[in-house]
Amino acid sequence: xxxxxxxxVLAMIPVLFLVALIxxxxxxxxxxxxxxxxxxxxxxxxxxxxxxxxLDKPAWLNTAEFNNRMSADGPFAAVRGxxxxxxxxxxLNAVQGDLGPTYASKGTETVQDKIKQTFPISLRLGLIxxxxxxxxGFPLGILGALRQNTIFDYFSxxxxxxxxxxxxxxxxxxxxxxxxxxxxxxxIKDPSVWExxxxxxxxPAIILGLGTMAYITRLTRSSVLEVKRQDYIRxxxxxxxxxxxxxxxxxxxxxxxxxxxxxGPAVAGLVTGSFIIESVFRVPGIGSEFIGAIGSRDYSMIxxxxxxxxxxxALGNIMVDLSYGLIDPRIRNS
Amino acid sequence: xxxxxxxAGTNPAQAQEFTRPVRSLWSDAWMRLxxxxxxxxSIIYLxxxxxxxxxxxxxxxxxxxxxxxxxxxxxxxxRQAAWVVDEKNPKRSGIWKFPLGTDSAGGDVLxxxxxxxxxxxxxxxxxxxxxxxxxxxIGLISGFAGGKLDSLLMRFTDxxxxxxxxxxxxxxxxAFSQTAFGKTFNGLLLIFLSFSAVNWASxxxxxxxxxLSLKEKEFVEAAEAVGVRRGSILFRHxxxxxxxxxxxxxxxxxxxxxxxxxxxxxxxxxxxxDTNPNNPFPTSWGQMILEGKSAIDSQPWILIASAIAIAxxxxxxxxxxxxxxxxxxxxx
Numbered sequence: 067x068x069x070x071x072x073x074x075v076l077a078m079i080p081v082l083f084l085v086a087l088i089x090x091x092x093x094x095x096x097x098x099x100x101x102x103x104x105x106x107x108x109x110x111x112x113x114x115x116x117x118x119x120x121l122d123k124p125a126w127l128n129t130a131e132f133n134n135r136m137s138a139d140g141p142f143a144a145v146r147g148x149x150x151x152x153x154x155x156x157x158l159n160a161v162q163g164d165l166g167p168t169y170a171s172k173g174t175e176t177v178q179d180k181i182k183q184t185f186p187i188s189l190r191l192g193l194i195x196x197x198x199x200x201x202x203g204f205p206l207g208i209l210g211a212l213r214q215n216t217i218f219d220y221f222s223x224x225x226x227x228x229x230x231x232x233x234x235x236x237x238x239x240x241x242x243x244x245x246x247x248x249x250x251x252x253x254i255k256d257p258s259v260w261e262x263x264x265x266x267x268x269x270p271a272i273i274l275g276l277g278t279m280a281y282i283t284r285l286t287r288s289s290v291l292e293v294k295r296q297d298y299i300r301x302x303x304x305x306x307x308x309x310x311x312x313x314x315x316x317x318x319x320x321x322x323x324x325x326x327x328x329x330g331p332a333v334a335g336l337v338t339g340s341f342i343i344e345s346v347f348r349v350p351g352i353g354s355e356f357i358g359a360i361g362s363r364d365y366s367m368i369x370x371x372x373x374x375x376x377x378x379x380a381l382g383n384i385m386v387d388l389s390y391g392l393i394d395p396r397i398r399n400s
Numbered sequence: 401x402x403x404x405x406x407x408a409g410t411n412p413a414q415a416q417e418f419t420r421p422v423r424s425l426w427s428d429a430w431m432r433l434x435x436x437x438x439x440x441x442s443i444i445y446l447x448x449x450x451x452x453x454x455x456x457x458x459x460x461x462x463x464x465x466x467x468x469x470x471x472x473x474x475x476x477x478x479r480q481a482a483w484v485v486d487e488k489n490p491k492r493s494g495i496w497k498f499p500l501g502t503d504s505a506g507g508d509v510l511x512x513x514x515x516x517x518x519x520x521x522x523x524x525x526x527x528x529x530x531x532x533x534x535x536x537x538i539g540l541i542s543g544f545a546g547g548k549l550d551s552l553l554m555r556f557t558d559x560x561x562x563x564x565x566x567x568x569x570x571x572x573x574x575a576f577s578q579t580a581f582g583k584t585f586n587g588l589l590l591i592f593l594s595f596s597a598v599n600w601a602s603x604x605x606x607x608x609x610x611x612l613s614l615k616e617k618e619f620v621e622a623a624e625a626v627g628v629r630r631g632s633i634l635f636r637h638x639x640x641x642x643x644x645x646x647x648x649x650x651x652x653x654x655x656x657x658x659x660x661x662x663x664x665x666x667x668x669x670x671x672x673x674d675t676n677p678n679n680p681f682p683t684s685w686g687q688m689i690l691e692g693k694s695a696i697d698s699q700p701w702i703l704i705a706s707a708i709a710i711a712x713x714x715x716x717x718x719x720x721x722x723x724x725x726x727x728x729x730x731x732x
Contacts, residue, residue: 081562088568092575231718232711233659235666239693240707243700338566342663346693357667360574368574372567379564 074387078380085376086160086369090153093365094125124151156369165370169363177370180355185374187260188344188351192336194267195275199332203279204325207286208318214291222283229280234339238273238346245269257350270347274339278332285328289321296320326389333382337375425644425728432727439723442716449713453517460511462498464682467506475506478699500701503691512683513705519671519684520713523591523661524654530596532650535603536642542604543611544634554608561601569594569660573669586671586681591664595657603649610642644728651721655714662686662710666693685710 115121124130131147149158159166165177203226210222229237245251259266293299294317302316341353348354352371359367421427433439452459467475479492479502486492500509542553572594576582582590614620615638623633664670665686674682685706692703 081559084559085563088563089571092571095575095579227715227718227722228711231655231714233663233714235663236689236707236710239689239696239703243696243703246696247700334564338564342566342667345667356570360570360669363574368571372564372571375564375567376562380562383562 071384071388074384078377078384081380082373082376083157086157086373087153089369089372090125090156093368096363121152123155126151126153128154160370160373165373166366168359168367169365177366180367181352181370181374184350184352184355187349188337188340188353190263191267191271191274191340191344191349191351192333194271195336196278196333197275198272199275199278199282203282204286206279207283208290210283210287211290211294212313219287222287226280226283226287229276230284234273234277235342235346237276238270238343241269241273242346260350270343270349273346274336274343277339278335281328281332282325285325286321289324290317293317293321323390326386329389330379330383330386333386334379337378337382429644429724429727433723436723436726438719439727442720442723445712445716446720449517449716450521452514453521456515456518460508460514462508462511464507464511464515465676472506475502475508477502477504477506478695480699481509481701484701500705501699503688503699503702504695509688509699509702509705512688513685513709515681516683516685516688516706516709519588519661519681520658520710522681523588523684524658524713524717527592527595527599527657528650528653530592531599531653532603532646534596534600536607536639536646537604538600539604539607540611540634540639543608543615544630544638550608553604557601557604560598561605563598565598566660566663568598569664570667570669573664577669577672583672586674586679588671588681591661591670595660599653599656603646603653606645606649607642610645611638614638614641648721648725648728651717651724655717655721658710658714658717662689666690 127148128151129148131150132144135144135147149155156166163178165181168175168177168180206222206225210219213219299312299316302312307316340351341356343349344351344353345357352374355367356371356375358364359371475498476492479495479498480486481499481501484493484501498508498510500513503509503512538553538557542550542557569591573582573587573590576590577587584590620633620637623637628637661670662685665684666689668690670686671681671684673687676682688702688706689710692700692706695702
């Protein structure tokens, strides 16, 4: 088990490195720097800022520094000098948990501070929506499958098809529209309501969880339908077991596995879906921060939050793989 | 089920035999699909939308471009939908000349909605073709070649698979949207490419799995035994048998591409709006939603109309995908 965890954690490294590489490469292609302002800034100021953030160094490999140190300090220092580039320094710091200063704040705030401030809000939002998705989606799918082709089944099918197909920003905006036109609830402007759990989290969380809920419902329904037809269910019934035992012990447990499979992508969906929902409902979480960073071309913030999101998604997938073992003894023992 | 056609044969010996038309997997699937009312309704709806997209200039009551000054005076900015009477500002009350009202620049909302169909249709189908082509190629090579090449390709696929896709799209859009390449077809080309660059991974996993299991089947063994060349085995025997799950996967790629474009446009980094009336893709539903969001109080129909349009097209594609899956996979 421990070996498995170590292997999975090690497998994350190339993925995260590649994400960093791709993001960094793409950011270099973008026109316009972080210090481009509406009004002209003196070239000397820009040069100073670039120097301060290490943007005057080569992007990938510092060959000049390599040659310098090779002759002066020998090969070890030379290799370090080779990676004294924007990307090299960024990665070295990132490994140590330092994602660098945000450009938008001109260096007074670091990316990890920003993440620390805003992530709890997104986490609360994500947890509520995941709970909603599981608590509603799972029973809805079971009900649909156990009462196949009844009104319950059609209801669960309609809800899940809508939730599965309609993008969240559409459902979110429709909810906002209904809230303001029908119930007269104004959108929240005061940012302090997001500190700690509050009722304000429910509308965005339900919308965010809608897609995941629908997916869980669909998957549970088809999974239960398949398990229902298995021979061991017939055997269990033939033994004279009651409906309750058959459903709880034999059907549900066996139909859980495919549902757990999608929890990893579901967590990823909740994480990445959050920045659309956050911008619709004006939730000041890490997603809004990311969208803001794109507008202001704050590359360090974009890089930092992309790496952070990718780490979350990768960790989510590992947790899911671990949970298989808990549910299915066949996987645990293999 | 068996229909007795051909009974009145000339040969008395044949007249005894009941024959029926040959039923392949595909005709079976088509019969099952035809019985699925939701899927058939979706096909009809999507067919109508395709017609709307093609004949948009004929159907749209007004040009999608920026109105002239005289036109603007008649249209007004944020005119309400035709059945809404604005008491505070009678000039903005709806008239039937502009059934869904007008937007911030005096554009006719209904005409924009009609032209927006084009973007959704194109953005649904072209990336699907790209994605399937890359995914099938890599999946076939990986599954059929096996060995080192297989594990190399699968490692690569795993890495692509674990990229958070919407994040990747957003970064690609930010990076390239101001370049000449990013502006080709209002940025549509960039969306096609970035979407396909990530989404092929799930297709290639699917195809590889299929190839691996088909490779062990008796009919492949038989083909090998009679000396069929490897290329023919791959293209004549294995590929056709993987088509059913590929079609189902393809059917679900379309709505996901549509949602991606709409989401990016909603974030203001998708396709770029064009006021040139000759541009075939002047606007998209995602952009209209973005505009509608800021006009949620003054002209809610920009938002409502585009929300209904996006919701209905994605529901139709998903329902069609569900129908295809049920039809092509009778085990369900």
